[in-house]
Amino acid sequence: MSTATQNIVVNKVEKSKIDQVDFSNLAFGSIFSDHMLVCNFKNGEWQAPTIEPYAPIQLDPAAKIFHYGQSIFEGMKAYKDEKGSTLLFRPKDNWIRLNKSAERMVIPEIPEAIFMDGLTKLLDVDGDWIPTNEGSSLYIRPFMFASGNGFHASPADEYKFVICTAPSGAYFSGKVKVLIEEKYARAANGGVGYAKAGGNYAAQFYPTQLAIDRGYNQVIWTDDNTHEYIEEAGAMNIFVRIGDTLLTSPTSDRILDGITRKSIIQIAKDAGIEVKERKVTVAEVVAAAKSGDLKEMFGAGTAAVISPIAGFGYKNEDFDLPELENPYAAQLKKTITDIQTNKSEDPYGWRFEVK
Amino acid sequence: MSTATQNIVVNKVEKSKIDQVDFSNLAFGSIFSDHMLVCNFKNGEWQAPTIEPYAPIQLDPAAKIFHYGQSIFEGMKAYKDEKGSTLLFRPKDNWIRLNKSAERMVIPEIPEAIFMDGLTKLLDVDGDWIPTNEGSSLYIRPFMFASGNGFHASPADEYKFVICTAPSGAYFSGKVKVLIEEKYARAANGGVGYAKAGGNYAAQFYPTQLAIDRGYNQVIWTDDNTHEYIEEAGAMNIFVRIGDTLLTSPTSDRILDGITRKSIIQIAKDAGIEVKERKVTVAEVVAAAKSGDLKEMFGAGTAAVISPIAGFGYKNEDFDLPELENPYAAQLKKTITDIQTNKSEDPYGWRFEVK
Missing domain, CATH: 3.20.10.10 (D-amino Acid Aminotransferase, subunit A, domain 2)
Known part of the structure; x- marks a missing residue:
């Protein structure tokens, strides 16, 4: 684990909710793991990311996400192999694409280190949430949105980058x-x-x-x-x-x-x-x-x-x-x-x- | 005032922040009045609206507003005439258009009574926030968004309808x-x-x-x-x-x-x-x-x-x-x-x- 990853502050949940989850019967993206990565952009720069208990986000009613749809996301999956290693698939491509989306939506680009180290650390903290039965995986949702406020139709001055994860089964059921x-x-x-x-x-x-x-x-x-x-x-x-x-x-x-x-x-x-x-x-x-x-x-x-x-x-x-x-x-x-x-x-x- | 309007529960702020506002020098949509109207859609129906102090909204990190942009809004203005009456302009047309937007974005339509009575009551509570100098007005922002959660790309099962107001000057400055x-x-x-x-x-x-x-x-x-x-x-x-x-x-x-x-x-x-x-x-x-x-x-x-x-x-x-x-x-x-x-x-x- 890199020095940067070790430096990410982790505020753990008091009690995991993992024992409430039926891993043999997972829907898609409807149960969420114990923690999330949160990183705030303010005063023109991304602040230090932290890992927090999965909990509601507080936003001003005039936050631009509500009014002007300034939001982007990525979708990824984590798997465990037979040795118990945690695996991702082409994660850097998701980071690159997230920043392409960011450019088009005038959201500040997220540095590779915050994306990759934050993701890595989050999967380390919530590794037990990765399903191992065939067809299931830990769906990973990095997203960024305008948290700065104002009714003027122009880009916000504050943003949030968040990664949540959800142990998930198949997206489609049936034909x-x-x-x-x-x-x-x-x-x-x-x-x-x-x-x-x-x-x-x-x-x-x-x-x-x-x-x-x-x-x-x-x-x-x-x-x-x-x-x-x-x-x-x-x-x-x-x-x-x-x-x-x-x-x-x-x-x-x-x-x-x-x-x-x-x-x-x-x-x-x-x-x-x-x-x-x-x-x-x-x-x-x-x-x-x-x-x-x-x-x-x-x-x-x-x-x-x-x-x-x-x-x-x-x-x-x-x-x-x-x-x-x-x-x-x-x-x-x-x-x-x-x-x-x-x-x-x-x-x-x-x-x-x-x- | 109609019976319905009288029935809207109002939780007033302890202390108004109106004396911090320079009404002679207003930007557009960047200062917000003391209160907001909030109405929640859950279990398949709109619940009773309430007027609350303007304060942060709490949302699950998987709320669909963050991920799938399911949000719509309207823009309106309130004025005061020389007799001190509060005036709106064609408000029912905003209600009709909000519901046209709602249909296209698969957001449940808001009943006329909630929209009109909620708006009326909010303007009654925050009437002092309506600027009277020429070129200024109280900008009104009704908006609706998906508060229900899940990473499946489909409409949410819960929504919020909110009205905020902002004493505002001109949208454009200069030529x-x-x-x-x-x-x-x-x-x-x-x-x-x-x-x-x-x-x-x-x-x-x-x-x-x-x-x-x-x-x-x-x-x-x-x-x-x-x-x-x-x-x-x-x-x-x-x-x-x-x-x-x-x-x-x-x-x-x-x-x-x-x-x-x-x-x-x-x-x-x-x-x-x-x-x-x-x-x-x-x-x-x-x-x-x-x-x-x-x-x-x-x-x-x-x-x-x-x-x-x-x-x-x-x-x-x-x-x-x-x-x-x-x-x-x-x-x-x-x-x-x-x-x-x-x-x-x-x-x-x-x-x-x-x-």
Whole structure:
């Protein structure tokens, strides 16, 4: 453990609540570990981070988070391997992306040392909260938001960086059906779609609710201008297998640069699968579904891992995907989770052991 | 005062902080009155509202406001007339619009009685905070946000509705120069641009900062697809006077249905000014600026009132607007503020006396 990590002040809970948790039956992100990391930005700089008992945050009613949505987050997962080591997956990429989001939302960037040392120390303190049963993990939520106040619509002068963790099971339960959106949109050209900005998520709730009411789980977003191109699914990037080729939309200012997405592209290519990052049209997906060339669709994201899609709806028509014997989704999911949980070699240097 | 209003529980501050305030020198929205209205949504319904001392709000670190930006707001102003009566302007329109925003962001709608009675009671309790000097007013900020927690990206199960007030001076100081945006965008087709959603505002901070760094105060947003059409300025709708005709963009799912905007359209028409609500191209504004036909541009909004624009930038070129003797902006501002402050008759029934 680095000197910096050792220097982080830890105020421990008097009594852990871990014995109240049924680790064999975890929902996603609804139970929270004993502690959180808190770091405040004021007087133009980040102050010393501390680890505190998980407890309510006090905010002025005029704090800009309430009024102007100045907030960003990341999603990560911690695993334990058979030796009991705590493992992360490409954590520095989350730190880099958090700061890309920060720049776009005019939130001060968080130094690497605060992010990495704070995270490491928090996982050391709450290491017992990492589930070990298959399909579960400790979901990690770093987030930053405007705590400074004022009704002028301009950036705040104070911010909070917080990391909370939640022992979690699968994000989706059961088969995932998606609706390809033809009216609503998630992101504008020149907007903030590529950032993990809070407001991007609430903006999806209403169209998603309409889709859920029609029997789907998620919306696949299309471009706001023509609705002809598939973009992402809001909580995950989308891959489409037509024949033996895997297609996914290129990242842009509307599409999140997913860490699972880029890892899957690498793994698939190295497994000899042809992967094309190019614009994917709704028309070609529908045509392939009709001709039988559409073999698979799946979502990829930290929370969703690889989520196979069982079928999709478009313009009042439903399309089922075939059930393959050995789908790409299952192969790729096994490869990435084996790397994440230290069940296989990691030729990429993606796994990060917390020490 | 209605029975419902009388029934709102009021927990008064022990000691008012009003004597610390310099009412002759007010900034915008940075000093807050003694009390706030708070109403909680839980177990599927809005609970009884209360008036509390203005004090920090406690929220779970996993409250969805922090993570998914599920928040909306309104902006209103209270004035006192010469008789000491408290006046609002079209308050029911704010309530209606707040609920339109609520629907889009999947926040439970607030009943009219809670909104209107809560507001009325709050202004009764904090009536002394309404500034009386010209150009100042009590800025009122009703807002609603997700207080329920969880890391699943879906609507929360608990919400807070809060009204705070802030004695305020002008939103802009000095001349306003704007930049017509050609790269970034505020809103997507089929998105949430028409809602007063928190995330719409933070999304504007970065491009606005770039404009400020170049010597402008605000950005005039254009459509995200072609950047050929003028939309709104984020904190205000935009009016352009070419010759003697006043032009403003029609409202859409990208443009806020401003209460000041629609009031100004009505007042201008009744004053015999030709007003056209139609798409306004950047090209025609630039051409009119070059030919001398561009007489005025101004913003209209609750915070900004009517803010004359002294000049605009577009593609590295700057255009100054002429200084007219009796501009529409000044005429319209006088008419609307005289109605708001009871210095003139109100033929429209817009003024609302708080009783």
